[in-house]
Each structure stands twice: as structure tokens, then as C-alpha cells.
Amino acid sequence: TQLLEQSPQFLSIQEGENLTVYCNSSSVFSSLQWYRQEPGEGPVLLVTVVTGGEVKKLKRLTFQFGDARKDSSLHITAAQPGDTGLYLCAGYSGGSNYKLTFGKGTLLTVNP
Amino acid sequence: AAGVIQSPRHLIKEKRETATLKCYPIPRHDTVYWYQQGPGQDPQFLISFYEKMQSDKGSIPDRFSAQQFSDYHSELNMSSLELGDSALYFCASSSPFGLAGVADTQYFGPGTRLTVL
Numbered sequence: 001t002q003l004l005e006q007s008p009q010f011l012s013i014q015e016g017e018n019l020t021v022y023c024n025s026s027s028v029f030s031s032l033q034w035y036r037q038e039p040g041e042g043p044v045l046l047v048t049v050v051t052g053g054e055v056k057k058l059k060r061l062t063f064q065f066g067d068a069r070k071d072s073s074l075h076i077t078a079a080q081p082g083d084t085g086l087y088l089c090a091g092y093s094g095g096s097n098y099k100l101t102f103g104k105g106t107l108l109t110v111n112p
Numbered sequence: 113a114a115g116v117i118q119s120p121r122h123l124i125k126e127k128r129e130t131a132t133l134k135c136y137p138i139p140r141h142d143t144v145y146w147y148q149q150g151p152g153q154d155p156q157f158l159i160s161f162y163e164k165m166q167s168d169k170g171s172i173p174d175r176f177s178a179q180q181f182s183d184y185h186s187e188l189n190m191s192s193l194e195l196g197d198s199a200l201y202f203c204a205s206s207s208p209f210g211l212a213g214v215a216d217t218q219y220f221g222p223g224t225r226l227t228v229l
Binding site for chain 2: 031033035040041042043044045048088090099100101102103104105
């Protein structure tokens with residue numbers, strides 16, 4: 001069973017601070033996706049990373065895929081209250097296995 | 113842009129009743145996935161369909177069944193409902209050619225909240 005370990009599980013910071021969320025696995029993933037989920041709503045795709053070492057930026061969010069495609073990080077610069085939510089990483093192992101394996105998520109609270 | 117549509121958004125059932133959840137994928141997406149998310153849990157994969165054929169199966173109870181129809185919409189049928197089936201049920205869809213050529217990026221619907229009393 002492939003597992004994705006996310007850390008930290010909970011994070012509470014002040015507006016304007018920077019933060020990094022980590023997603024680690026002992027398995028190789030052909031691609032990894034980051035989602036943000038609001039309570040009672042579906043996960044909303046933020047980014048997909050495919051290539052080892054890849055870095056993608058989405059406004060104040062920077063996503064990195066590890067060289068070995070076993071880990072990823074999400075860095076948020078100058079966090080705002082609107083960034084509050086559950087951040088989930090999910091990996092796709094490829095081949096005939098079509099399912100996503102999710103991490104447990106990081107619940108981020110940004111206080112004004 | 114069109115998103116994944118799920119219906120109903122909320123459903124309340126009694127124990128031992130049956131429920132049917134519907135999912136309409138993003139247009140031109142041919143793969144549908146079902147996930148179950150319990151309170152405070154991450155989404156758990158149940159089952160997926162590609163071109164109307166079951167492509168993968170996860171932790172789906174035998175009491176549940178699903179299918180994908182010719183118009184690519186999917187239905188999750190749940191029988192003999194138990195209290196533990198109360199959860200958010202998400203449908204996701206993907207296209208083999210996905211976003212910017214990335215295969216199997218999954219886009220999630222808003223979910224159906226099932227409450228079993």
C-alpha cells in the first residue's frame with residue numbers, strides 16, 4: 001500500500017507569515033496533485049506536478065516535486081486569511097492503477 | 113468552465129434503506145472515480161470507470177455497486193445502509209489528456225453528504 005505522509009497536520013499562523021507543507025512517501029509517483037478543500041465541499045485542484053525537480057508557482061503558492069518523485073512541498077508566501085483550508089496532496093502511481101492516494105491533509109488556519 | 117456535477121447534494125436515509133448517488137463528469141472526460149470521505153478523514157478511493165468499464169476497485173463494500181453509462185455519467189448504488197456509511201461521497205473525473213497534457217488529473221465534484229439515521 002502506498003502511503004503519503006503530510007506534515008504538519010495542523011498549522012495556525014498569523015497573516016503575512018510564510019509556511020511550508022510537506023508530503024512524503026517511500027514510493028515513487030508518476031504525478032502528484034495538490035488540492036485545497038473547504039468544509040463540506042469537494043477538493044479543488046491547485047496544481048499537478050509530473051517531472052522530478054519540477055517547481056510550479058501559482059501566485060503566492062510554490063509547489064515543488066522531489067527529484068526522485070517521492071516527495072513534494074507547498075510553500076505559501078505572505079499567507080492571508082483566505083488561504084485557510086485543508087490542503088491535501090494526492091499521488092497517482094500510474095500504469096493500470098487509476099486511483100489517487102491521498103495524504104491525511106494539513107489544516108491551515110491563517111489568523112488576521 | 114463546466115465542472116463535475118453531483119446529485120443530490122444532501123441525502124438522509126434510514127438504516128437498511130438504499131441510496132443512489134449520481135455523477136456527471138466534465139464534458140469529454142471519460143473516466144469517473146468515486147471517493148468516500150468520513151469526518152476528519154482524507155478521501156478514500158472506492159471505484160473507478162473508464163469508458164463504461166470498471167477500471168479499478170478500492171475499499172468499496174459489497175453492499176455498494178456502481179456503473180458508468182453511455183453518456184459517461186455514473187451512479188453509485190448503496191444498499192442495506194449502515195450508520196457508518198454516513199460520509200461525504202465525491203465523484204471525480206479525468207481525461208486521458210488532462211490538463212496541459214498531464215494524464216489523469218482528477219477534478220472533483222462538490223460531493224453528496226449522506227446521513228444515515
